[in-house]
Amino acid sequence: MKKSTFKVDFLLITIVMMLSFTGKVNGQLVHVSLKEDGVYREQLSLKRQLDTTVVKNVPAKLFAKWSLRRVAYNPSQNLFDDVLDGKRSTGWFSKFVRNNNIDTVFLSKQKIPKNLIYVVTGLDDSGLKYVIVDANNNRDFADDKVYSFNLKDTKKVYPELQVAISYFDGIVIKDAWVTMVIDAYDTAVPDSYFSVVKDKALDITLLKTFPDWSGEVTIEKEKYLIKISNYNKLYKNSSFKISVEKIVPGSLSKHLYSYLSTDTIDIGYNRYLYSGMAKLVLSLNYVKKNDLSGGEINSLAPPIEGKDVMTGLSFSLKKYLGKYVLIDFWGTWCGPCIKAIPELKNIYHQYQQNVAFVSVAFDKTADMDKLRTLITKYGMTWHHLFDNMEAGKSIIAKQFKVQQFPTSILIDPKGKVVFRSVSEVGLKDLANYLVKVGVERNKN
Template sequence: MSPYSESENNPWKKTELKTVGVPSSWTDVKIGDINTDIYQSVYQSYHTNAITKAHYEQLQNTWNWIPNSLNLSKKPIKTKIAFAFGKDSIGEVQMIVDTNNNLDFSDNKIFKPTEMDPKVKFDNDSLAKVNVKDVNFERFVDNEITTVSAPLLIVYMKEYNMFLSNFPQYATASLEGVALAVASNGFKNLSYDNSELVIIDSILSEDKADENAIILENEYIEINGNTYKNRGVNKNENVLVLEKMKEPKDQLFSAQVGYKAFPFSGKEFSTGASVSLEGLKGKYVLLDFWATWCGPCIQELPNLRAFYENTARSKFEIVSIIGDSAPEDVTKMIEKYSISWPQIFTDDSNRIKEQYGIRGYPTTFLVNPDGVIIAKNLRGKDLEQKIEELIKE
């Protein structure tokens, strides 16, 4: 979450909320908003001339988004929640949120945002339970604009002078007597344009869902012996859409454990040689999605190199897929860390990152000799032990 830009050339300028009631005693005041549904916001902003056609089309292209007019309202609705922060008389950062969405901060409580140290492990759930604030906003449901409320959590990372927010709640649905929890975009917003779901009975005792149990959009979920594809949420009808699959599981491709890995091919960065997943059938393959600016990725490189050098190419291979990085930076990394395994760029032509639904780096997939994913996000000793066990079998 960021405050409004002070640039007059900001293409979002006309979409900014006009608020009053910021405490007059504050200094270094900044105002901004948290958007519960950026897609609805952009759609209505275009239809009210708050953003240009060129900007609207650019966003569609960047997001790979085709607006669904059946789920969106041309009439403006309150998708945003305004906030302000500044320093009090002793220089402490204070914040205020327009929880009732009336654009007036004077009837809201001032609070000191909870500080979070990124170097210290913390309990997300405990943090949320103590520090959430209920906020009001609007949604477009059954072709009507309705007011709803949700819990909002805001924390402050003092080291980086950065505020973070999320909405710690999920929706529920059921199919054939099986209860499902549905989250929106990793709890970052409430647009439900990227819905994740999990079978509630599979959630661990500490109310945590195992990573491999979370079903992303266009992934598969198995319910009572049937396989369904998660087609996301129809926001207007307020329903979860699941598509029953005719094909057996062993014919389906997905980035999930237990499913066939998506086939791909590309040119190896240094040699230009063709590399494909199909060409590596018969071996265990680690697909390593990384970027040159990713600290944990770089930290793992020496481990991967040592492990790679001590395994037989006839049994095990690593293919690194590089995203969001400059070629010259990749060259430097290869030289610095003596990387000898294949490197492929994910780009608009092969769209490997998009196909595998990569949301962050590093992300890894371990594929067996039959092309089936058997593990995700193994690194360090866990990866080494797993491969050694498999190769010995």
């Protein structure tokens, strides 16, 4: 047992050192004042608790069928507790950490009993569903509220409650009350997970909830909306989502880019690192200028060089200065991209004389034959380039900060990005934009 504990300690120390080592960044700070803007909800899956002696006063007589379930506020801590108990190996956990990018700074080397929340679910003969959450985490259901749900009601209800938990903040174990929501209608696992129908009927989902935040900032005379989601104040140094949206009044384009707080964050022609958040003020530390702003509206388009996957001929975006160019980012694996091809072809047949078309396939090298087959099948008779989607190998999609597929980007005759949108609906917006700016249709 001592040997196993040593391995766990060494694993944690090694990973924490790797995650904690960062270089110092000097430069100006950008401060963004935030206000609450919606709610972020994280779905937690409950596990059946077969040993019902771990809790007291379950009102089993109220229900025709019932079950005891448990959920971990911090699922990673729960798995690490299994390592501490010898139920899982350190090797398994190390692989889990790598594959899921787990921040081990917030994992305690002591078990945290109040990380687990117990829940009773029940069904009566009339079909009503009941949920009792051990909200004060004393493992006694005598003092907890019973929630009932008629699953046939057209108006669904999602009760919100305060739940007592304990957590490790990276230094010590602390107690806290957190907001959670009961979802009695949905489960976090597929139907195939349940061996019997009644087990599925007794399952529910609990949702962790955090406020979303947003605020505007002006950088070099351009306005941006910064949005924060999945920020858990209990784990202040853990990663969360930062979205950057350029505000362009009257534009049909979409200008939203998403990052993790651990990423470098591009805003216009500047690059930043997240440096902290205190009293609803987000701070970003300026790193350096960018030569290009990644295909953002009103910025010069990044250069594109490559070979056409169908003809083998060289392609250079520079050759099309003086003409509109539409870049279509898609992939053979992308259902919405395939669905959008007819709309893309419709625009091509209307504007091919005055707009150059180039599709960039964000795909795997192993799927090149499939790519060529689809291009031929759908009659996509324009330029086609390949961008390797394998980790760290993308060039074109990365330059243009493409995060959703399909994405359409229109470049004007001066080489400036003037329109950007996603999906089939985005292509219809593009068609309206071409009419708005007066691009001539093909002459018969």
